[in-house]
Amino acid sequence: MGAQVHGVQKFDKEKRQAIQFSEKAMEEIKEIISHYPDGKQKSAVIPVLHIAQAENNGWLSAEVMDKVAELLKIKSIEVFEVASFYSMFNLKPVGKCVLEVCRTSSCWLCGAEDVVRHIEKKLGIKDGETTKDGMFTLKTVECLGSCGTAPMLQCGASYHENLTIEKVDALIDKYRSEGRSRFYTDKDYQNTL
Amino acid sequence: MGRKLLLHNQNVPGINTLEVYRTHGGYASVEKALKTMTPDQVTEEVKKSGLRGRGGAGFPTGMKWSFLAKPEGVPRYLVCNADESEPGTFKDRWLMEKIPHALIEGMITSSYALGARLSYIYIRGEYFYVARILENAIKEAYAAGWLGKNILGTDYSLDLSVQVGAGAYICGEETALLESLEGKRGNPRIKPPFPAVAGLWGCPTVVNNVETIAAVVPIVNEGGEAYAKIGVGKSTGTKLISASGHINNPGVYEIELGVPVEEFIFSNEYCGGIRNGKKLKAVVAGGSSVPILPTDLILKTAKGEPRLMTYESLSDGGFQTGTMLGSGGFIVMDEDTSIVKNLYTFARFYHHESCGQCSPCREGTGWMEKILHKILSGKGTLQDVDLLWDIQSKIEGKTICPLGEAAAWPVAAAIRHFRSEFEAYVKNPASIKDVHHYYRLHNLAEA
Numbered sequence: 001m002g003a004q005v006h007g008v009q010k011f012d013k014e015k016r017q018a019i020q021f022s023e024k025a026m027e028e029i030k031e032i033i034s035h036y037p038d039g040k041q042k043s044a045v046i047p048v049l050h051i052a053q054a055e056n057n058g059w060l061s062a063e064v065m066d067k068v069a070e071l072l073k074i075k076s077i078e079v080f081e082v083a084s085f086y087s088m089f090n091l092k093p094v095g096k097c098v099l100e101v102c103r104t105s106s107c108w109l110c111g112a113e114d115v116v117r118h119i120e121k122k123l124g125i126k127d128g129e130t131t132k133d134g135m136f137t138l139k140t141v142e143c144l145g146s147c148g149t150a151p152m153l154q155c156g157a158s159y160h161e162n163l164t165i166e167k168v169d170a171l172i173d174k175y176r177s178e179g180r181s182r183f184y185t186d187k188d189y190q191n192t193l
Numbered sequence: 194m195g196r197k198l199l200l201h202n203q204n205v206p207g208i209n210t211l212e213v214y215r216t217h218g219g220y221a222s223v224e225k226a227l228k229t230m231t232p233d234q235v236t237e238e239v240k241k242s243g244l245r246g247r248g249g250a251g252f253p254t255g256m257k258w259s260f261l262a263k264p265e266g267v268p269r270y271l272v273c274n275a276d277e278s279e280p281g282t283f284k285d286r287w288l289m290e291k292i293p294h295a296l297i298e299g300m301i302t303s304s305y306a307l308g309a310r311l312s313y314i315y316i317r318g319e320y321f322y323v324a325r326i327l328e329n330a331i332k333e334a335y336a337a338g339w340l341g342k343n344i345l346g347t348d349y350s351l352d353l354s355v356q357v358g359a360g361a362y363i364c365g366e367e368t369a370l371l372e373s374l375e376g377k378r379g380n381p382r383i384k385p386p387f388p389a390v391a392g393l394w395g396c397p398t399v400v401n402n403v404e405t406i407a408a409v410v411p412i413v414n415e416g417g418e419a420y421a422k423i424g425v426g427k428s429t430g431t432k433l434i435s436a437s438g439h440i441n442n443p444g445v446y447e448i449e450l451g452v453p454v455e456e457f458i459f460s461n462e463y464c465g466g467i468r469n470g471k472k473l474k475a476v477v478a479g480g481s482s483v484p485i486l487p488t489d490l491i492l493k494t495a496k497g498e499p500r501l502m503t504y505e506s507l508s509d510g511g512f513q514t515g516t517m518l519g520s521g522g523f524i525v526m527d528e529d530t531s532i533v534k535n536l537y538t539f540a541r542f543y544h545h546e547s548c549g550q551c552s553p554c555r556e557g558t559g560w561m562e563k564i565l566h567k568i569l570s571g572k573g574t575l576q577d578v579d580l581l582w583d584i585q586s587k588i589e590g591k592t593i594c595p596l597g598e599a600a601a602w603p604v605a606a607a608i609r610h611f612r613s614e615f616e617a618y619v620k621n622p623a624s625i626k627d628v629h630h631y632y633r634l635h636n637l638a639e640a
Binding site: 146 | 281283321360361362377394436438445522526530534535538
């Protein structure tokens, strides 16, 4: 995946020692590992990385990936290989809400570029940047399977569809007041279309 | 009104719950298969139905199932491909979100036919909320005894779980999907061996699309022959079409294969015509990978016959004048659309999604994106158009997986049918400004 280019992350032993996932996250990880036959726990790496990312403010540090390796009894490099391949894993810090605007064909046909331009102007950031207060990151992404309800954006686990400029404004206000996006790992998570 | 076999109950309140799904005839195929049929008999019905893979390739499902190796003492797996990522396609998401038990029922019946005791639904990571819906439905199914040990008191047992991906189109390719399910990068495998012989963890595996698996339910309930009576020729049954773009009624439609394309686009039962009273310019009929066709060729074949929504009719004329049904991602473009810019969004997509294993795809997709960007920036030359053609021809057929073809075909078709538009951009860069590269939202008052 050509999307993410990243430098070598520094590994901080003290930070690594301090990493602890919440009880809820550990429960969920245990449940996920139980879905695979004995000895095939490596299969759990992608779902576990999603949980780890949610536990770590939306991104994966070298220390967090090392923790995942320990939990799954695999090598750190096996985790990094996976994390660096898939576009949903952030290897750099991101804002509390990542606004992912779909830009592929159907969304483009229905005005995705207007949505991107509006957000850029409103928040004073460009595609890929984070606002100074650390609240929002804007990211353009490839087809999210919402072509019939274009244009759309995803924030955390929520799909926001049939966007208009008013809807985008209302969304930004809503997220600002809530403080962060909702992750699918939130037990009370409900899609808020 | 055509027959509906998958979405007939989509508007029933509470159909996403097991209770309501059951009162509307849900799980009957599991009862019928487990209690009255052998696994081979189920496979036989699927063969008779003529069902073809609904993910895009259209390979006969019954044949795929019959290739599954069955060595003694080795587990076999069924994996559902819910990694729906082909631009223009959102039918699987719709089906799973509205009627999750239809997929779970299909998984149980199909797993029984294949002798799988452990099955997975691999769903794209962005569909988190759909994964939650499926997980809840699976919990309900376990609690009611449709999953787990000794289903319906028989000696058949099945465990089913959902695995989420993390944003990679390539994982919709079945061997990349299996790599991902094993916890690795989604790099497609060299075939052979095919998954039917060595798939998940090296064991015999069948990978089927969501819609394919859901279609097994009506096939078992009503019999393969009854299913085969719907449709035209080798395009049997119903198909979910994801309609998007410049139409009045975007959405997911279940059609009997054989509906005329013209009716599909203009009838109020389906797309409802082009929005804002505009004229039709072009259609991408089966997801981003299939060749784009201009109005005259999408409505009628080169021979002048009405084009039908079937595998055969859409591909009539080969790539010179035809296209493919593909995944059923039907993207409609009106007269103001810039074909070059639309192609650029596809080229950018394939460059982003190339896994990087094979040089022709890794490098070629990047060059195609760059050249299209150059043309759209007003700096293109006529040689660039020829170069684009040359690059796409050198990707096709030279890669491990079909992503190479998927990236090459849209470029070839856009140049084949709309060369004059590319040339106009090159000869008169000022004209690019006049083309609507994006559409203002109706209520946008940008200063």
